[in-house]
Amino acid sequence: MSIDNIVNSVNTTDSSLSVAGLTAFYGASQVLFGIDLEVGRGQCMALLGRNGAGKSTTMKAIAGIMPSIAKKISLEGNDIDGLPPYRIARAGLAFVPEDRQVFPEHSVEDNLTLAAKAGSALRHEGREDWTLDRIYHAFPLLLPLRTRLAGQLSGGEQQMLVIGRALMGNPTLLLLDEPSEGLAPVIVQQIAVQIGALRKAGTTILLAEQNMHFCLHVASHVAVIDKGRIVYCDSAQALRNNDEIKRRYLSV
Numbered sequence: 001m002s003i004d005n006i007v008n009s010v011n012t013t014d015s016s017l018s019v020a021g022l023t024a025f026y027g028a029s030q031v032l033f034g035i036d037l038e039v040g041r042g043q044c045m046a047l048l049g050r051n052g053a054g055k056s057t058t059m060k061a062i063a064g065i066m067p068s069i070a071k072k073i074s075l076e077g078n079d080i081d082g083l084p085p086y087r088i089a090r091a092g093l094a095f096v097p098e099d100r101q102v103f104p105e106h107s108v109e110d111n112l113t114l115a116a117k118a119g120s121a122l123r124h125e126g127r128e129d130w131t132l133d134r135i136y137h138a139f140p141l142l143l144p145l146r147t148r149l150a151g152q153l154s155g156g157e158q159q160m161l162v163i164g165r166a167l168m169g170n171p172t173l174l175l176l177d178e179p180s181e182g183l184a185p186v187i188v189q190q191i192a193v194q195i196g197a198l199r200k201a202g203t204t205i206l207l208a209e210q211n212m213h214f215c216l217h218v219a220s221h222v223a224v225i226d227k228g229r230i231v232y233c234d235s236a237q238a239l240r241n242n243d244e245i246k247r248r249y250l251s252v
């Protein structure tokens with residue numbers, strides 16, 4: 001069975017994230033115009049769009065980092081619209097922003113154990129917790145680096161570390177903003193393999209990306225955003241075969 005078949009056999013009928021009518025402004029300038037998104041449990045949805053389309057703003061609004069107006073934002077059936085970011089995190093959402101903020105003066109392992117030490121890791125009935133061993137298994141490149149200061153890591157290593165650190169909180173939904181940005185193709189490939197493995201393990205992921213090839217490699221579903229509106233939403237397989245959408249909105 002191919003990795004795609006295994007992944008697509010994960011039950012994705014239940015909703016993890018449900019967003020309706022999400023609108024956001026920077027000052028007087030409106031940048032989101034009623035975003036609707038449904039991410040099913042176990043899905044990896046890619047939010048694709050050109051520079052400035054509104055991907056990061058959508059992620060930040062869902063994570064509660066910037067003010068927004070929505071008809072609904074719910075996570076696992078719980079209303080998170082309007083909550084402060086720490087309460088949205090407590091509800092099970094982990095956001096990995098594009099600037100990859102590690103704690104530079106702390107070791108890789110200390111960066112990973114921070115959530116557990118702070119007692120903020122979530123516990124889910126019937127689900128396996130993330131542990132250091134599980135993180136090193138998912139991101140084997142981090143194991144030999146565990147005593148290294150995080151500030152000394154390469155961009156790709158830092159990306160793996162921030163994803164690992166987010167997972168240590170046992171989120172139900174992982175939001176990744178441009179995980180491939182600025183990384184060498186070989187590292188992008190490694191990150192893609194590891195996101196694919198997370199997906200296979202049933203982790204629900206929403207990722208924002210400009211890199212369509214990366215998305216089509218890792219995502220089960222795609223939503224295309226253009227000028228603050230969702231203009232297309234379907235399986236990754238359907239987008240692969242839709243040259244018109246790729247040409248019109250993704251400059252391919």
Ligand SMILES: Nc1ncnc2c1ncn2[C@@H]1O[C@H](COP(=O)(O)OP(=O)(O)OP(=O)(O)O)[C@@H](O)[C@H]1O
Nearest residue numbers: 026029031049050051052053054055056057058210
């Ligand atoms: N802090 C800000 N103040 C004012 N306008 C902003 C701010 N941040 C983003 N914008 C504008 O909002 C729009 C959406 O930006 P956003 O960063 O969400 O796009 P994006 O799709 O993530 O783009 P990129 O791929 O370049 O990161 C753009 O027109 C952008 O110029």
